[in-house]
Amino acid sequence: MIIMQFLILGAALFSLGVYGVLTRRNAVLVLLSVELMLAAVNINFVAFDRFLGDQLAGGQIFALFIIAIAAAEVGIGLAIILLIYRNRHDANVDNLDLMKL
Amino acid sequence: MNALFANATTLLLAAEDSGEHAETVLADGGVLASAAWLIPVVPMVMAFLIVFFGKRSPLKGWGMAVGAMGFVALYGTVLFGIAMFGDAIGYQGAISIGDVGTTTVEGTTSLLHLEWGWMVDGLSSMMYFVVGVVGLFVFIYAKSYMKGDIRYTWFFASFTLFAGGMLVLVSAPNLIQLIVGWELVGVASYLLIGHYWEDHENSSAAIKAFLVNKVADVGLFIGAIMIGLSVGSFRFTDIMDVVSGGGGTPLATVAFWAGVALFIGAMGKSAQFPLHVWLPDAMAGPTPVSALMHAATMVTAGVFLIGRMFPFYNSPEYAEEMRWIIVIIGSLTLFLPGLIALVQDDIKKVLAYSTVSQLGYMMVAMGAGAYTAGLFHLFTHAFFKALLFLGAGSVIHAVHSNNMSDMGGLRKYMPWTFWTFLIGSASLAGIFPLAGFWSKDEILASLAYAGDNYPVDAGGEALAYTALVVAIAGAFVTAFYMTRAVSLTFFGGYKGHGEPHESPKMMTVPLVALAVGAVTAGWLNIPGVTAYFTDGVNAVFTAPGDHHAESLNYGLAVTASLVGLLAIGLGYLLWYPDKETQQERDTFRIPVLYPLLVNKYYIDDFYMDVIVRPIRGPIAQAVNWFNGHVIDAVVNGVGFGTKALAKPIYAFDQRGLDEAFNVTAAGTAATGTFLRMFQTGKVQQYAVMIFAGTVLLVAGLIIF
Numbered sequence: 001m002i003i004m005q006f007l008i009l010g011a012a013l014f015s016l017g018v019y020g021v022l023t024r025r026n027a028v029l030v031l032l033s034v035e036l037m038l039a040a041v042n043i044n045f046v047a048f049d050r051f052l053g054d055q056l057a058g059g060q061i062f063a064l065f066i067i068a069i070a071a072a073e074v075g076i077g078l079a080i081i082l083l084i085y086r087n088r089h090d091a092n093v094d095n096l097d098l099m100k101l
Numbered sequence: 102m103n104a105l106f107a108n109a110t111t112l113l114l115a116a117e118d119s120g121e122h123a124e125t126v127l128a129d130g131g132v133l134a135s136a137a138w139l140i141p142v143v144p145m146v147m148a149f150l151i152v153f154f155g156k157r158s159p160l161k162g163w164g165m166a167v168g169a170m171g172f173v174a175l176y177g178t179v180l181f182g183i184a185m186f187g188d189a190i191g192y193q194g195a196i197s198i199g200d201v202g203t204t205t206v207e208g209t210t211s212l213l214h215l216e217w218g219w220m221v222d223g224l225s226s227m228m229y230f231v232v233g234v235v236g237l238f239v240f241i242y243a244k245s246y247m248k249g250d251i252r253y254t255w256f257f258a259s260f261t262l263f264a265g266g267m268l269v270l271v272s273a274p275n276l277i278q279l280i281v282g283w284e285l286v287g288v289a290s291y292l293l294i295g296h297y298w299e300d301h302e303n304s305s306a307a308i309k310a311f312l313v314n315k316v317a318d319v320g321l322f323i324g325a326i327m328i329g330l331s332v333g334s335f336r337f338t339d340i341m342d343v344v345s346g347g348g349g350t351p352l353a354t355v356a357f358w359a360g361v362a363l364f365i366g367a368m369g370k371s372a373q374f375p376l377h378v379w380l381p382d383a384m385a386g387p388t389p390v391s392a393l394m395h396a397a398t399m400v401t402a403g404v405f406l407i408g409r410m411f412p413f414y415n416s417p418e419y420a421e422e423m424r425w426i427i428v429i430i431g432s433l434t435l436f437l438p439g440l441i442a443l444v445q446d447d448i449k450k451v452l453a454y455s456t457v458s459q460l461g462y463m464m465v466a467m468g469a470g471a472y473t474a475g476l477f478h479l480f481t482h483a484f485f486k487a488l489l490f491l492g493a494g495s496v497i498h499a500v501h502s503n504n505m506s507d508m509g510g511l512r513k514y515m516p517w518t519f520w521t522f523l524i525g526s527a528s529l530a531g532i533f534p535l536a537g538f539w540s541k542d543e544i545l546a547s548l549a550y551a552g553d554n555y556p557v558d559a560g561g562e563a564l565a566y567t568a569l570v571v572a573i574a575g576a577f578v579t580a581f582y583m584t585r586a587v588s589l590t591f592f593g594g595y596k597g598h599g600e601p602h603e604s605p606k607m608m609t610v611p612l613v614a615l616a617v618g619a620v621t622a623g624w625l626n627i628p629g630v631t632a633y634f635t636d637g638v639n640a641v642f643t644a645p646g647d648h649h650a651e652s653l654n655y656g657l658a659v660t661a662s663l664v665g666l667l668a669i670g671l672g673y674l675l676w677y678p679d680k681e682t683q684q685e686r687d688t689f690r691i692p693v694l695y696p697l698l699v700n701k702y703y704i705d706d707f708y709m710d711v712i713v714r715p716i717r718g719p720i721a722q723a724v725n726w727f728n729g730h731v732i733d734a735v736v737n738g739v740g741f742g743t744k745a746l747a748k749p750i751y752a753f754d755q756r757g758l759d760e761a762f763n764v765t766a767a768g769t770a771a772t773g774t775f776l777r778m779f780q781t782g783k784v785q786q787y788a789v790m791i792f793a794g795t796v797l798l799v800a801g802l803i804i805f
Contacts (some may be wrong), residue, residue, distance in 0.1 A: 017790060029408055030785075097782025 108348025134192035144265030177229030317369020320455030324362030348418030359590030360420025388494030435461025539623030584672025
């Protein structure tokens, strides 16, 4: 059973997600990048599930949970971003520094 | 609580135990007597309750005080009623407190037993009745008299303590408890005489009363210790057992001096010449205090003490020989202060000197061996003297002055006060058939009897007859000064300011009630007709065995009455007729006598110059020196030491502690400034840090 290829894919996808989170200025794109990181994690779960031959298929089930939670998270995240945009006419994360001391 | 009373021992003394003197069979009295410990306890507890809760109670403490006194009055009336008309109760209850110290009697060493107890016999029942009933009326009266007083609640607290202390005293079955009650009365009287302490004169009067009493108390202590140690017990019944057992005991050897010492104690509280000086000054207190003090509570304590110890004074093997001292002191007391009353302008002082004189009558009766006569006079005197004081208070309330030169003609303005005051005066003057007549007559008859049968052989007869003559002369003086007081106060023209008015019902009703007592109290003991009082007070453990006249001594009664009427007639001629010249007539002067009386026989000056100043002078100087050189030095040294100690502490505070705080603060500030750099508010920078941190952690995990 091959696993290396899936892990490399997952790592690459995760790194892309991290890069996107750290560099994108648009909040929507930051959210999208988070989704990339979650997808990378899902790939890892499914790959290890098959590799280890889990009888209960725990990795696949966990991947399903993550997809469901990610959907919810995107729903809430987009709603927040939308409200911020409506109030400030701006979705640039660099300008959202109200928590600065 | 239960354990406490389970511990109580009840001592019943049957007639056969108390020797041949006992004529009445004593019954135990059942629950009524065994619950009589409530009589002193209720007012004592109530006094403290008033201190703590009086101000919040609806009647500001008055209701609580009257409640306690009402209880005592009711209980005392029932007990004394039974003592007089029913079976004689003789009950003695005690709660053991413990053994303190040792005593050696005839080679055997035993522990001195301390106990708190209560006695219910004729003597104490009579006192419960007098304190309760007279006290109740005075308390009711005090409500409107004290209205608006700044220390209204406190007044009733100390007033209740005063009555409660007296009840502790009269309920005492032993000398120690008697002393406790004695001192409680002393303390309460100090508080009450100095009630208006803002005035320096009043607080001085309170201190004077306390100190004079304290001087006499030394006698009481010495007497109590002599008796207690030689008997091996302080309990009256034990002492009387020794006395009734005959002579030759350790007590008999010290009896004379123990009797003298106890009598000195009695002289202080009962204001006997020459220790009477505190009583007239005690007028500084509010009038209800004077009324209660002079009638029921304080001054009767000395007579009560002699009455309680009477067999001791009545037994030839014991202190009978010192009774001639009591007769002399009593005779001086009944005559000399009575004369001072003639020149006093303050109506309360007239009554105060009259009280001193009446106490002399009681003492002289005790000295002549007439236990019943002395107590009977105490009993009737309580009613008419309380009445006179409350009447004087009513007058003072109306004219706002104590001086009779500001009164006059009040008969028309204050009819209730006038008539009751008149009844009280007539009773005091011994007018037939009022209470004072019967009790004074009994004392005169006892003196005459003692003249015939006086046990002190040498000169005893002459002494008793001299005392009789002095007592009759005293009756003249009494009637004379009361006529003067009544004339100057109620007759003639009004000399004060404003329009006097009758006092409220709250004050006149007690006057009427006491007036009824002042008329009828004497009928309890008419020689040959009634002997209720004699039966009552003779039902005692301490079995006195005195002389009680079986029939009226007509010669003496008529003589005394004529003397009294003569005095009233003379007084009437002198002071009544002409309202314009009434005051002028009052200022007539007899050359030598007048200065002597005005200066109260120079006794106060004597005490001041011979005792107080010589002692006070050097002591004051010594104390001043001690204060300046020793106490000040100590205080200065402490101050200097503190200052010296403070310097390094100050330096440490400034240089050490402050520096430490500053450094800590600066460090915190620097840390904060450094950490601020990371708080940019940029979410992505935070994310970078999180990732960097994660990477570092994972790297560390892998490497190590």
